[in-house]
Amino acid sequence: MHFGLSEEQEMIVTTVRSFVENEIYPHEQLVEKTGEVPVELGQEIKQKCIDLGFYACNFPEEVGGAGLSHLDFALVERELGRGSMALTHFFGRPQNILMACKGDQRERYLLPAVRGEKMDALAMTEPDAGSDVRGMKCTAVRDGGDWVISGSKHFISGADHADFFIVFVATGVDETPKGPKKRITCFLVDRGTPGFEVRDGYNSVSHRGYKNCILYFDGCRLSDDQVLGEVDGGFEVMNEWLYATRITVAAMSVGRARRCFDHAVNYAAERKQFGQAIAKFQGISFQIADMITEIDAADWLTQVGAWRLDQGLPANREIASAKVYASEMLARVTDATLQIHGGMGLMDDFPIERFWRDARVERIWDGTSEIQRHIISREIFRPLGA
Amino acid sequence: MKILVPVKRVIDYNVKVRVKSDGSGVDLANVKMSMNPFDEISVEEALRLKEAGKASEVVVVSVGPQQATETLRTGLAMGADRGILVKTDETTEPLAVAKILKGIVEAEEPGLVILGKQAIDDDCNQTGQMLAALLGWSQGTFASKVDIGEGTVDVTREVDGGLQTVKLKLPAIVTTDLRLNEPRYASLPNIMKAKKKPIDEKSPDDFGVDVTPRLTVVSTAEPATRQAGVKVGSVSELVDKLKNEAGVL
Ligand SMILES: Cc1cc2nc3c(=O)[nH]c(=O)nc-3n(C[C@H](O)[C@H](O)[C@H](O)COP(=O)(O)OP(=O)(O)OC[C@H]3O[C@@H](n4cnc5c(N)ncnc54)[C@H](O)[C@@H]3O)c2cc1C
Numbered sequence: 192m193h194f195g196l197s198e199e200q201e202m203i204v205t206t207v208r209s210f211v212e213n214e215i216y217p218h219e220q221l222v223e224k225t226g227e228v229p230v231e232l233g234q235e236i237k238q239k240c241i242d243l244g245f246y247a248c249n250f251p252e253e254v255g256g257a258g259l260s261h262l263d264f265a266l267v268e269r270e271l272g273r274g275s276m277a278l279t280h281f282f283g284r285p286q287n288i289l290m291a292c293k294g295d296q297r298e299r300y301l302l303p304a305v306r307g308e309k310m311d312a313l314a315m316t317e318p319d320a321g322s323d324v325r326g327m328k329c330t331a332v333r334d335g336g337d338w339v340i341s342g343s344k345h346f347i348s349g350a351d352h353a354d355f356f357i358v359f360v361a362t363g364v365d366e367t368p369k370g371p372k373k374r375i376t377c378f379l380v381d382r383g384t385p386g387f388e389v390r391d392g393y394n395s396v397s398h399r400g401y402k403n404c405i406l407y408f409d410g411c412r413l414s415d416d417q418v419l420g421e422v423d424g425g426f427e428v429m430n431e432w433l434y435a436t437r438i439t440v441a442a443m444s445v446g447r448a449r450r451c452f453d454h455a456v457n458y459a460a461e462r463k464q465f466g467q468a469i470a471k472f473q474g475i476s477f478q479i480a481d482m483i484t485e486i487d488a489a490d491w492l493t494q495v496g497a498w499r500l501d502q503g504l505p506a507n508r509e510i511a512s513a514k515v516y517a518s519e520m521l522a523r524v525t526d527a528t529l530q531i532h533g534g535m536g537l538m539d540d541f542p543i544e545r546f547w548r549d550a551r552v553e554r555i556w557d558g559t560s561e562i563q564r565h566i567i568s569r570e571i572f573r574p575l576g577a
Numbered sequence: 578m579k580i581l582v583p584v585k586r587v588i589d590y591n592v593k594v595r596v597k598s599d600g601s602g603v604d605l606a607n608v609k610m611s612m613n614p615f616d617e618i619s620v621e622e623a624l625r626l627k628e629a630g631k632a633s634e635v636v637v638v639s640v641g642p643q644q645a646t647e648t649l650r651t652g653l654a655m656g657a658d659r660g661i662l663v664k665t666d667e668t669t670e671p672l673a674v675a676k677i678l679k680g681i682v683e684a685e686e687p688g689l690v691i692l693g694k695q696a697i698d699d700d701c702n703q704t705g706q707m708l709a710a711l712l713g714w715s716q717g718t719f720a721s722k723v724d725i726g727e728g729t730v731d732v733t734r735e736v737d738g739g740l741q742t743v744k745l746k747l748p749a750i751v752t753t754d755l756r757l758n759e760p761r762y763a764s765l766p767n768i769m770k771a772k773k774k775p776i777d778e779k780s781p782d783d784f785g786v787d788v789t790p791r792l793t794v795v796s797t798a799e800p801a802t803r804q805a806g807v808k809v810g811s812v813s814e815l816v817d818k819l820k821n822e823a824g825v826l
Contacts, residue, residue, distance in 0.1 A: 198650055198771070199768055199769060199771070199772060201647070202651065202763055202771065205763075206654075206762050206763045206765075206768065210762055243765060245765050248765055257765045257769075457593075
């Protein structure tokens, strides 16, 4: 058993952390106040990451990535989690699912995404289909040799900056003993394709400046060249490539919790009431003790999940556990940190209220806490036939 | 030309230093350690000279405990070519380090040694100067600009009155100031390569240097906490306070 990081991993952590501290933190207030990332700033962050060889580091070397292991990459995500998501978006981690690109799709989508020339966004969720992905209504039908898509997607992150979209669409229904089951196909859709429109989405209290948009399809015509994976094989590509992405929510939650924790500790050590530092009150110090215990637990759970992926071991339950525990840990840690700051914690002079707001979405996206618990319990009971 | 860059492992500049309760020193247990920021500037300068074709090899050297290997690896990940660790668990004092560096310079024969002007732990600001004296080399300290010429180096120095430029004959010693450059982040490919770059291990004995400290730390104390200031609403209020409260006008 060896619980330490390798020298390379230590250096990756140090480098990403100092990048976030020096290149991201200074701009966070601006993004919070305006809800926007200035175009030049996003471009500048992106270029620096490209120069440092970190852009698309989650991709294998043969397509121009850095070939990081799942564990290495989870450590990168953990450190990025400290910073504003609106800004770290430009650190560039295109969706791994692009590895499913075939033929000239590689030149048109995969390679430009890895080089930072094109940005992607991933669209599954619809107004009437969230956790129940298969319930999607956005549909593609055959017309001549083409596909014609109609319907809409919402909550699509990063759509404002995306050049193309990875969109899951229903392409038919199978009758099964358990009832009708939709067939799903994954499409690559360029911004500007006729019949396809990106509309402003909602304003979220979490992650200001990291926008979500609505995608609107009205008779959008696509050729077979735009199918990612196989026709009706949408769930297969989803399961193969998106399986591991839940670990990033866990990793980011751990990083943000550690940043928040440092604020809690420093404030508790400095703030004086009743003639002494509030850290001297057990009511405060025990909260700190609980926080660090939970942060470490979530960190290990996350690292083990990533490590299992690297070992090729089953990791579905472990990743779900890491996701649900880390995101809920973050909620408790940000809430306790706010409590330790008293009234000041609610004021936007401190970043605490932002950490508290930002934490909320982690329990919702990439599969809600309930869905993660469903995955965990299903893995436990399925072998028992229960 | 080969450039030698000594790097020191020090308490990270972001860490809030706490004095040990018995006053014997500062608490280093479980504290993040990093490369001395001035040394990062030195590594950066050496790398830029190499990239500009003015140098052929950058060698980083550290005198310190086994963990100083991490500091050397950081230098290698920034782009240095190889490292030398002179291993000692003693508290290192400037004269001992300068003597060891003299031994390394004699073995490696660099054309330039670039050091930080001081280390942020003890702030001695002595090693570079001592090394220059021991070697009988020219020195350009507190550099904010370094220009390599034909067998010479022009060093622009930050001095009290402003900037001073000195021309030194190579080989020479340069110590770096904050404004010389902005050190790079280690790039991911260089981080991956760093492990494969060689680090030689030596001991002070190899250079016949006795590193036993000559100074005794009598006590360590935190500086007095500053009183909070006040914000004034207008210039006239400021003048009034300076006159009547501070009594300086
Ligand atoms: C800011 C933001 C950005 C997003 N970005 C993207 C994106 O880029 N791409 C994308 O495709 N999607 C994105 N999403 C969508 C996100 O993944 C969904 O919000 C999430 O999957 C939940 O779906 P829903 O919001 O429709 O909630 P619902 O599925 O309607 O759930 C409502 C409630 O019911 C519970 N529930 C549902 N089913 C069950 C069940 N079987 N058992 C128990 N409880 C259940 C849920 O846990 C939840 O508490 C984003 C969401 C947000 C908020």
